[in-house]
Amino acid sequence: MNITLTVNGQSIARDVEPNVLLADFLRDHLRLTGTHVGCDTTQCGCCIVHLDGKAVKSCTIFAVQADGSSVLTIEGLAAPDGTLHPVQAAFREHHGLQCGFCTPGMVMMGADIVRRIPGADEQTVRHELEGNICRCTGYQGIVEAIVDAASQGARS
Amino acid sequence: MGQFGIGQPVRRKEDVRLLTGKGRYTDDVHLEDQQWAVFVRSPHANAKILSIDTSAALESPGVTHVLTGADLRDGGVKPISADMNFTSREGKPMFKPERRIMPVDFARYMGEPLVLVLAESLEEAKAAAELVALDFEELPCVTATARAAEPDAPVIYSEHGSNVSVHWENRAPDEIDAIIAAAPHKVTVDLVNNRLIVAPMEPRCAVAAYDPADDRITLWSPTQGVRPAQASFAQLLGIPKEKLRVISDDVGGGFGIRSKRYPETAAVAFAARKTGRPVKWRGDRSETFVSDHHGRDQVNHCVMGLDANGRILALRLETIVNVGAYCGDNGPRLPIDGGGRIIPTGYDIEKFYFSVKPVYTNTVPTDTYRGAGRPEANYIMERLMDAAAQECGLTRDEIRRRNLIPLSKLPYRTQMNFVYDSGDFVGVMEETLKAADWDGFQARRAESEKRGLLRGIGIASFVEQAGGRPTEEMRVKLGADGAATVFAGTFSHGQGHETVYAQMVNDYLGVPFERIKFVQGDTDTTPPGGVGTFGSRSSMMGGVAVRRSCGQIILKGKRIAAHLMQANAEDVIFEEGLFRVGVSSVTIEEVARAAADPSKLPEGEKPGLDESNLFEREADLMNFPNGCHIVEVEVDPELGTVQIVKYTAVDDCGVVLNPLLVHGQVYGGVAQGIGQALTEDAVYDESGQLLTGSFMDYGMPRAHHFSHIEAHFDETQPCKTNEIGVKGAGEAGACGAPPAFVSAVCDALKPYGVKHIDMPLTPERVWRAIHSAKPRAA
Numbered sequence: 001m002n003i004t005l006t007v008n009g010q011s012i013a014r015d016v017e018p019n020v021l022l023a024d025f026l027r028d029h030l031r032l033t034g035t036h037v038g039c040d041t042t043q044c045g046c047c048i049v050h051l052d053g054k055a056v057k058s059c060t061i062f063a064v065q066a067d068g069s070s071v072l073t074i075e076g077l078a079a080p081d082g083t084l085h086p087v088q089a090a091f092r093e094h095h096g097l098q099c100g101f102c103t104p105g106m107v108m109m110g111a112d113i114v115r116r117i118p119g120a121d122e123q124t125v126r127h128e129l130e131g132n133i134c135r136c137t138g139y140q141g142i143v144e145a146i147v148d149a150a151s152q153g154a155r156s
Numbered sequence: 157m158g159q160f161g162i163g164q165p166v167r168r169k170e171d172v173r174l175l176t177g178k179g180r181y182t183d184d185v186h187l188e189d190q191q192w193a194v195f196v197r198s199p200h201a202n203a204k205i206l207s208i209d210t211s212a213a214l215e216s217p218g219v220t221h222v223l224t225g226a227d228l229r230d231g232g233v234k235p236i237s238a239d240m241n242f243t244s245r246e247g248k249p250m251f252k253p254e255r256r257i258m259p260v261d262f263a264r265y266m267g268e269p270l271v272l273v274l275a276e277s278l279e280e281a282k283a284a285a286e287l288v289a290l291d292f293e294e295l296p297c298v299t300a301t302a303r304a305a306e307p308d309a310p311v312i313y314s315e316h317g318s319n320v321s322v323h324w325e326n327r328a329p330d331e332i333d334a335i336i337a338a339a340p341h342k343v344t345v346d347l348v349n350n351r352l353i354v355a356p357m358e359p360r361c362a363v364a365a366y367d368p369a370d371d372r373i374t375l376w377s378p379t380q381g382v383r384p385a386q387a388s389f390a391q392l393l394g395i396p397k398e399k400l401r402v403i404s405d406d407v408g409g410g411f412g413i414r415s416k417r418y419p420e421t422a423a424v425a426f427a428a429r430k431t432g433r434p435v436k437w438r439g440d441r442s443e444t445f446v447s448d449h450h451g452r453d454q455v456n457h458c459v460m461g462l463d464a465n466g467r468i469l470a471l472r473l474e475t476i477v478n479v480g481a482y483c484g485d486n487g488p489r490l491p492i493d494g495g496g497r498i499i500p501t502g503y504d505i506e507k508f509y510f511s512v513k514p515v516y517t518n519t520v521p522t523d524t525y526r527g528a529g530r531p532e533a534n535y536i537m538e539r540l541m542d543a544a545a546q547e548c549g550l551t552r553d554e555i556r557r558r559n560l561i562p563l564s565k566l567p568y569r570t571q572m573n574f575v576y577d578s579g580d581f582v583g584v585m586e587e588t589l590k591a592a593d594w595d596g597f598q599a600r601r602a603e604s605e606k607r608g609l610l611r612g613i614g615i616a617s618f619v620e621q622a623g624g625r626p627t628e629e630m631r632v633k634l635g636a637d638g639a640a641t642v643f644a645g646t647f648s649h650g651q652g653h654e655t656v657y658a659q660m661v662n663d664y665l666g667v668p669f670e671r672i673k674f675v676q677g678d679t680d681t682t683p684p685g686g687v688g689t690f691g692s693r694s695s696m697m698g699g700v701a702v703r704r705s706c707g708q709i710i711l712k713g714k715r716i717a718a719h720l721m722q723a724n725a726e727d728v729i730f731e732e733g734l735f736r737v738g739v740s741s742v743t744i745e746e747v748a749r750a751a752a753d754p755s756k757l758p759e760g761e762k763p764g765l766d767e768s769n770l771f772e773r774e775a776d777l778m779n780f781p782n783g784c785h786i787v788e789v790e791v792d793p794e795l796g797t798v799q800i801v802k803y804t805a806v807d808d809c810g811v812v813l814n815p816l817l818v819h820g821q822v823y824g825g826v827a828q829g830i831g832q833a834l835t836e837d838a839v840y841d842e843s844g845q846l847l848t849g850s851f852m853d854y855g856m857p858r859a860h861h862f863s864h865i866e867a868h869f870d871e872t873q874p875c876k877t878n879e880i881g882v883k884g885a886g887e888a889g890a891c892g893a894p895p896a897f898v899s900a901v902c903d904a905l906k907p908y909g910v911k912h913i914d915m916p917l918t919p920e921r922v923w924r925a926i927h928s929a930k931p932r933a934a
């Protein structure tokens with residue numbers, strides 16, 4: 001099937017089999033390997049990208065479902081001049097990552113939370129992260145980072 | 157000490173790369189012309205393999221090769237043999253079954269790889285794998301730990317006649333039994349240390365390519381140190397280690413299991429050479445669940461005698477550890493050498509009997525997982541101390557106060573022959589009690605009660621043992637431009653070494669932080685004596701080697717600086733990046749430039765400022781991180797749910813190189829410990845099928861399971877066995893959290909007379925404990 005979509009601001013046209021997952025399309029077809037795959041049961045959130053501005057698990061939808069849409073991956077989150085997105089910067093500031101494998105999904109989810117819930121508090125963020133697993137950090141730095149970024153959002 | 161020096165909460169150098177999607181993990185490696193690999197695995201827990209027919213698979217579209225264990229064996233691939241030898245008290249050696257990579261005679265666990273299918277695409281390889289015809293004769297199997305040791309259990313290896321590999325004991329029990337029998341107080345505790353699935357977030361994978369021109373295989377794989385991987389996989393493949401290059405770029409978590417030898421990795425490397433084309437294997441999560449080594453899995457029977465004042469007189473421990481179908485790299489070692497040697501942890505106990513029976517079962521082998529036997533050891537001691545408090549009518553802090561090794565007794569030789577060099581166990585506990593407001597707990601309990609919740613508080617005092625293997629090599633090089641590069645023998649897979657070693661080099665040599673580069677994870681550049689990162693060893697082993705490499709650079713720098721300033725090298729002082737004699741000075745940058753220019757060097761001096769240090773420690777001179785953790789929980793008696801509401805930790809990790817990162821280690825360790833205690837349990841059914849085969853059925857702890865962890869360091873007792881004073885930080889949390897948590901829940905359920913619940917404390921187990929006790933309590 002021919003699909004046309006925008007990925008990180010770039011227009012892309014490709015021929016894909018209808019059973020190719022968006023995660024595999026991004027990783028294997030476009031070689032955007034920043035999006036990770038950590039499970040096969042839609043549990044871990046390592047694969048989260050933004051589809052038309054909303055966080056989705058890219059392992060759970062087919063690439064053809066993104067036809068005509070706009071996809072933002074971790075590679076496209078920072079400003080073109082390299083300035084980190086506030087959530088990325090907060091992750092660095094609060095040591096929200098160790099091995100970095102869950103990080104792209106966590107950051108994309110964090111950016112989604114911050115957009116939807118300015119001023120989100122600790123409990124809210126912990127529950128919003130229901131679908132994201134991190135094995136390294138004990139979540140503390142991740143939660144602190146998102147709360148911090150959400151408070152900046154609330155102030156601005 | 158500058159802004160980027162030792163002890164500062166320096167933000168990580170590695171972060172921007174990892175935060176912008178520029179990490180490079182094994183699955184990101186894509187080689188032109190690669191074949192995709194899929195393993196066909198045993199569906200049975202214990203079975204005789206009658207036949208393997210690959211003909212239909214070979215005919216399948218896109219298939220390039222199908223390899224069986226026979227191809228590997230005929231190609232010179234060796235079985236995995238465990239390098240350990242424990243004997244019984246009578247001198248009987250341990251039994252270690254042969255572990256073939258893809259066996260052809262018997263399959264011993266569900267998920268054991270048997271056939272490797274290679275195809276042009278992953279889909280084609282998967283489809284062909286379905287066509288491999290395997291014929292089995294199923295055999296009776298055993299999976300449960302205690303059951304495997306029973307005399308009438310099905311015996312897996314008939315040639316040995318028992319599932320018990322060896323009955324190891326530290327001494328004869330008679331004297332200990334007599335003391336316990338005569339003791340005024342006696343406590344008995346039976347524990348299950350639940351089996352865990354380690355589940356680093358990056359599933360295991362491997363990519364290999366063969367270069368016929370120099371007859372060399374390059375293997376990309378997530379490891380915890382490329383040098384040991386190179387040595388062990390070269391040995392398995394039957395090739396000299398120069399003929400195998402191992403690369404680990406970014407690795408998505410290790411926790412012990414990544415440093416082990418896996419049959420899949422060896423098979424992929426073999427296949428690349430055999431077929432002459434690159435091979436890529438992407439393990440998915442389900443495969444990782446059945447084939448990654450699992451962790452823990454012990455049952456413990458523990459008896460302790462105390463005097464009338466609650467002082468421990470003697471201790472008797474019996475452990476059965478489930479090592480799975482084969483003897484893993486560390487399996488039986490974990491309770492004996494790993495945990496066993498730190499029992500009785502921080503307590504001053506002279507009389508101690510310890511027995512360990514490693515048992516084989518039809519499960520994937522168990523091996524090192526964060527803490528490697530020490531969390532189990534601490535769990536045993538802390539559950540015993542709680543029981544002893546009740547028996548003796550003392551509070552849980554008081555029983556510990558009376559039995560912890562006092563500061564005045566340090567250095568202290570343990571029963572199992574370690575010397576605790578430093579550690580104020582009582583002091584750390586007192587600090588934690590204060591920080592957690594232990595004394596104010598009753599008011600908080602009353603407040604929770606108003607909301608219909610049962611509040612409990614739990615405490616654990618623990619001792620860890622860190623340092624691991626006794627050698628490590630690090631190399632520090634200053635370029636002609638004055639920029640530094642650290643070539644690490646250790647291997648960072650989340651710990652932040654790029655940052656910490658740069659802080660050290662910045663501190664020792666005065667090279668600006670941003671001008672320090674970091675290289676690791678490639679046998680072409682990793683120092684030959686490199687070992688890796690496990691057992692919380694990098695700060696001590698890598699740290700000391702970095703410090704000494706820098707020391708060597710300074711020494712040589714002084715000779716060059718003296719030559720430049722026409723002075724004596726002995727008169728040169730080095731401070732904050734400057735070599736000085738009297739009023740004249742040269743910067744380290746100038747010295748680095750001169751070092752590259754033979755005309756500027758003293759006679760006989762080799763150009764360059766490039767120094768390696770192979771640090772060799774006396775094997776038993778490890779370090780002993782310790783701490784005290786206090787947890788408060790609220791239990792909903794209607795639902796059996798447990799919520800952590802307060803967590804306080806005081807850790808003695810010696811000198812803290814970067815508090816931000818060491819806190820990260822504590823939080824991560826605590827989370828894994830709480831995971832074990834609250835949500836995680838790997839369950840095989842009686843037929844040997846793994847019931848918890850994905851994140852759907854296996855309870856990974858999530859953000860909402862935790863509350864904010866308040867962590868402090870006690871830096872009053874720097875380590876005396878290394879010159880930087882550090883103690884390992886990686887595994888402490890996993891030691892402290894499980895016993896503190898269980899202690900807290902049992903405290904909450906005290907009104908119901910609940911003394912102990914086995915981990916994990918799921919709502920069901922807690923609810924049952926409440927409801928089975930209720931009639932009596934009422």
Ligand code: FES
Nearest residue numbers: 038044045047059
């Ligand atoms: S990979 Fe998408 S949820 Fe795990």
Ligand code: FES
Nearest residue numbers: 098102134135136
């Ligand atoms: S940082 Fe390693 S899994 Fe989250």
